[in-house]
Amino acid sequence: MTDAATDPATDPAALDRQLAEAAARFGTPAYVYATDEIEARLAHLRAHLGRWFAVSFAVKSNPNPALLDWMRGRLDYLDISSGGEFALSREAGWDAAKVSFTGPAKRDAELRPAIGAGLGELVLESLREARLADAIAAELGRVQPVLIRIAPARVPKGFGDQMAGRPSPFGIDVEDAAEILPQIAALPNLRIIGLHIYSGTQCLKPEAICENWRIFMQVFSDTCAALDLNPEKLIFGAGLGIPYHPGDSALDLAAIAAEIGPELDAFAAQFPATRLVLELGRYLVGPAGRFLTRVVSVKQSRGTRIAICDGGLNGNLAASGNFGMVLRRNYVMHRVGGDENGARPEEKQDISGPLCTSIDKLGGSVALPRLEEGDLIAIHACGAYGPTASPLHFISHPTPVEVLVTGGQMRDVTRIRDR
Ligand SMILES: Cc1ncc(COP(=O)(O)O)c(C=O)c1O
Incomplete structure (x- = not known):
């Protein structure tokens, strides 16, 4: 430091000296990423929310191989959303077992290498994908751990982009879960180890983040009860936003922890054997x-x-x-x-x-x-x-x-x- x-x-x-040096040495246009700042942001995140959550980095937000390599050993998991991102994370030295794979249109050609390499969790977004993955896992002689992505019925106001709460290509709509999830559970080469929700990005309002996580906890509890599932992992798609524009204020993680902490404590007590994970990209980098x-x-x-x-x-x-x-x-x-x-x-x-x-x-x-x-x-x-x-x-x-x-x-x- x-x-x-x-x-x-x-x-x-000091920032100007650094930026001027980068431009002089490497030319423009240029992106300059400061790992000391990422490290400080990670420490801040863990200080406020690490009591409940492990951290998974969404590679889609910045797939730079040197950055992914730097993150190895510092972050708990990676989430990738394509075969290309899987290859990048492997090249950066990440163990496939620490990688989850989201995305609404996964194809045979990207599922096969990931399942074959020992992907940590496949995040299933549809029954079609579950059947395809089951067939591939059978051919490869594997049982693939999966998380099921659920799209809640509601996303609170305050998110820059919404992936649920309205017609959406992402995940299984919560109202269809009772019909679809048992069909996934019956597939012999997949093992459901937990659930995943990512329903909104870029939120700067602590109360909206808390309200969203309340929705997640309810969906997770109900779905686990219906499936009789004792989950190994539950992924909270974080939605943590960052200030971009003049006048924006940074998100107050202490306020989030203070407001939702008691509910997270109760939830964690309900699922003592479960790893809760925050999946995020922009907040860190x-x-x-x-x-x-x-x-x-x-x-x-x-x-x-x-x-x-x-x-x-x-x-x-x-x-x-x-x-x-x-x-x-x-x-x-x-x-x-x-x-x-x-x-x-x-x-x-x-x-x-x-x-x-x-x-x-x-x-x-x-x-x-x-x-x-x-x-x-x-x-x-x-x-x-x-x-x-x-x-x-x-x-x-x-x-x-x-x-x-x-x-x-x-x-x-x-x-x-x-x-
Ligand atoms: C499934 C999923 N996970 C994680 C992210 C990362 O979001 P952010 O960079 O806002 O943290 C996104 C963003 O769209 C996403 O769709």
């Missing part, structure tokens, strides 16, 4: 990553100053507001180097990327020191759903580099490299 006075997580000048884009050109257009940058939505779809945001809002961002002691007075400017489309906009009317060609802009909270959630090849500009910073040491860990 770095000294608090020179810690980029708390000292803006999102705030620990910044996206660096450099101003290539500045245009004064009909009263608006527009900084046109080398990295835009092709490298960072989420920051452009086109990845599941209803109304585009600016991410928090700053000019690396600040206002140069007042030499660059702040003004409202637009930030756009290099693409020939008006949706390639990373900021509208952002108050930043007056931008000039060559300036470096850092967009915050970009450690999750970065390159993996971006149309990297659109218009064939260079893809972003990925830089991993650990204790002041930087290395290029780019996964998809074209330069």
Whole structure:
């Protein structure tokens, strides 16, 4: 860990030195991920919620192999959602037994290698998938442990995206469970070891998170009673959100623990032999990553100053507001180097990327020191759903580099490299 006075997580000048060095050494556009910050976030999570929960990292949020390797031994489990993510987690050295596999459209060609390699749990999302997995497990001479994903009837208000509580491709609707689950339980080459719920993401309201987990506990209790199941694992799809936009506040984990703690204690007492697991991605890695884009050109257009940058939505779809945001809002961002002691007075400017489309906009009317060609802009909270959630090849500009910073040491860990 770095000294608090020179810690980029708390000292803006130290952060700027780190970001400027990363851009100078590795070029732009670039993602810079700080493992010290992830470590601190994990410690914070475990301090408040570790009494009840183990932690599983959703690889979809950041599948960078160097990051997955760093996580080995620090996190309890991985959750993957494709054969490709399974291969990445194996290449990063993860034991297949610590990996769970979610996703609503799993195919034979991805189930077979995962089941064959000793996948920890297959998270079943339908009867079709259960029958397919049963047949594959039979052929491979295995009995595959499975979790059944249930889609609750309700998701409280306050989640950025909802995967249940309405028609949804994910999991088995709770109202159909009584009919479908016994059919899964009867399949000879699958062994139901628990249940899984992931019904909402990106929530910043402690009371909505607690209300959601209450729904989970009720569904888990009812379903286990109906199936006469003594579960080994119950997965709580966490939904923990992070601040992206100016004015957002960080989620208060202490408030969550205080409100729901007694109910979790009672629930854990009801299931003494069960491992409760929080499955999440962005909470751990999102705030620990910044996206660096450099101003290539500045245009004064009909009263608006527009900084046109080398990295835009092709490298960072989420920051452009086109990845599941209803109304585009600016991410928090700053000019690396600040206002140069007042030499660059702040003004409202637009930030756009290099693409020939008006949706390639990373900021509208952002108050930043007056931008000039060559300036470096850092967009915050970009450690999750970065390159993996971006149309990297659109218009064939260079893809972003990925830089991993650990204790002041930087290395290029780019996964998809074209330069
Ligand atoms: C099944 C499942 N697990 C985990 C996650 C991770 O969500 P987040 O990154 O918001 O924690 C998602 C996100 O969509 C998901 O669908």
